[in-house]
Amino acid sequence: MAESIDESGSQGSPIRAKKGILTKQTFAAFELRDFRLLWGNNFSYALVQGIQRFAFVWLAGDLSKENLVLGLVTFGLGISVFFLTLPSGVLSDRWDRRRLLFLSQFWVLATSLLTAILIWTGAMGVPMAIGMAILIGVGVAVGQPVRQALVPAVVPQNRLMNAITLNSLGQNVSQIIGPLIGGAAIDIWGNGGGFALQAVLMGIGLIFLVPLKVPEAERVARIGRQLLKEMMGEIREGFSFVKGAVDIRTLFFLLLASSLVIMGPWQALLPRVAEEQLGAEAFQTGVLFGAMGVGTVISSLILASIPRLENAGGWFTVTLITGGSLAVGIGLSHNYLLTVLFMFASGLNAGFFINLNLTLIQAHTPSDVMGRVMAIYTLVLMGGSPFGGLMAGGGAQLIGAGEMFALSGAAVAIVASVFLVTQPTLRRMPSHPEEQEERASG
Template sequence: MQLPSALTPLRHPAFRMLWLANLCSNTGMWMQNTGAGWLMTSLAPSPLMVSMVQVASLLPVFLLALPAGALADIVDRRRFLIFAQAWIAGAGTLLAILAWTGQLGPWGLVALTFAIGVGTAMNSPAWAATTPETVPRQDLTGAIVLNGIGFNLSRTIGPALGGFTVAAAGAEATFALNAVSFLVVILALVLWKREAPRASLPKEHFLSAIRAGLGYTRASPVLRGIMLRGFVFFLFAAVLWGLLPLLVRQQLGLGPEWFGIMLAAMGIGAVGAGFLLPSLRARLDRSGTVTAAAVLTGAALVLLGQATHWAVAMLAMLLYGVGWLAGASTLQASAQLSVPSWVRARAIGIYQLVTFGGLTLGAGFGGWGGESFGIGYAMGLSGVLCAVTGLLVRRYPIEAPSAELAGQAGDASPPAVPRPEPAAQSLAALLNDDSGRVLEAVRYRIDPADRAAFLAAMAACRQVRLRSGAQGWRLYEDVAHPELWVELWLMESWTEHLREEERMTEWDRSILARAAALHRGSAAPEAARYLNVMPGLPG
């Protein structure tokens, strides 16, 4: 029996095991979120305090996504994930005990929600970066979409279970079940036989890893476009999370089970969208999909803000789920596919820092708007802004031109910089992270008629150098001999220089090859490397 195309990644055993475990933990997390949101409407029933529960769960990701991504790239990823899951389980257990004994106040709920968010923040970049390790590249986009389906399937099941659990046994029961669900993930991670990539160089230092991740992001126009579009999408779409409990309770006059049902309706819409996305990709590129998702999500928020009957609200939640899944999973897939493996967790961490920053601001904006103008007005205004800004930023690219990449990868021109000589490689034990900065230089002889083409090629080379870890880059032209040029860039150490070669993709090498092809001379461009032998001096 052939699986539907949306379920194809489940044929890989490691991905299937981790996907099912993650489905369990996400279901528990949504039950806990439902219980926490509803409990706050009793402890402190103001829009601002209810939205603070969402802010407390999202803010840690904004604060910790970058260091979490760096750690996930430089330590054993499986052990790191086990630690993060154990942290969440411990914080959830404490939350359940305090709620059961009646010692939990509104700020205690916010604080422990924040603690659980810390575990989620540490877990998210590492977990997202495991997907390419469990499926081949041709199934990666489908696996990311399937992760979104699983997340929203749990969003369908979890809130409904959470709403009925709150009605039957109180919010504390949802907190306890959430803590138990993370034990399932720990077991799956223990059973996962991860094949860690072999490294010929020492592990990166924490601060160096962060600098390299930030440098890669600054030099990647596609990744910057993904983050910008993700920020504006989540900024205005996130208003729902802070205001939905009060909309159900006050505007619709319904109980906690209906809060869960509304979230389940959204999950149903998202799961349906996940199954439709493979066929939608044949008609729309990723950029068009994200734009359409922003418009649909905005329309759903406007409709929900005006709803006074449960049926209208259910329809709005279904549409919101479709838009949310289409936008979120497409942006996440673009982020993962746009970066090489060595920087993937860091890039995802930076992407999550930006997008969760939007989510945090959006949830806070929703609470302030609901307090100042009313729930319906705040949702409607956010919906309009979500659609309008989605249209305004659609010109920013979120995927590399694959056809051009394929053509460049086959370029037979020599690379612009020869690889280090074997003798130089053998010096790695001596020229290590304490060796001081390394200045690299490449000298070109360029026909003056090719000056404009060379400058364009070198602008692309600059991005390659910075993506590969360079701390600075310059291009100089000889005043007396305008055909002579020198390209200079700095690496933090000799070890970082050796990492530079490992970090380059075929696309990067083809860009360097295009610059080298403009060189005029019998030999390749001359490359040289200089070690800073007096690192204590300025400059």
């Protein structure tokens, strides 16, 4: 399966790290043809997402000055994840993952174009914006666990952390470019232009999926009631694995804390904080996100150059503490340049946080439950943020956007500090088990 894939289908020799930040090890996974194709698709998709979140929150800000509306739109964009991610994870373990991914992305393309048309025709209002956010979220919810499960399907274990960080690197470059071109598109063509641009970029991403080869599912799905019964049983199997693996369970809990208390407020409130406290327009707000993306690219390159990291679980927990502390600074800052620096530092930190969390989960998860575990990962990561955004919007209505942003950061830093002190096995958790490295190298 994944162990037998390279440029033409064989694994090739393992790549060892050399001195320096950028080495052959840094880009090892790019030797694999199917990973390159998947990376290209993920890059364009992440570019769309970088524009998408920014465009929806900016649209909501134009439609209403109520902070609660920002939370409602963010909630609409992510709530579908809560209902559709787990069934999608089961399907990704049984059916053609490439086809599932293609269909989910085509759905996002169509609904993004429809959103642009509604804006251009003057039919867009707050209820319609929430409705379109929900529809676009359906495609994201179905496709995300499939996308996550495809990486270990086309990459051998000894290159998994490298592949994950390179994948994240592409996504983070997209996060630099996305808000910048999204903000520019909105300034030039209005909100409708921002959504039309998303549709075009999503279409480009679909081209990469056509030649992609993915290992076939090992089981054939039945139909009707039997399929539903099997799906429910397999979803329970995924949760049972997470519940039974103590360190994996802790990683998911900390990810949930981040999703609820950091990511939700980040998506819902940061554009409003930039507008109210810094006087930033759409493009200037995009520059803030771009500064964060630059930082994330740098830390992702550093992590991609490391073949194996001891005590990765401890470093992961430290990044959550650091991220919460930086969020406090961003929420309280009234200086644009200082906020740019805080965003850059947050990006440096986020590159380690995101990549280490996903690497630790995937490297310690058996392949036969990978799709379901990645569905739970998506549920926690993306399903928690809409509720966090909704709570953040309500809190901002009471105490202000900046103050709520800072309070959220302080809360997650405290929670992570408790886990760092009380969970010694998590602190010692390596990036991937040593015996897997030996098998892949032999």
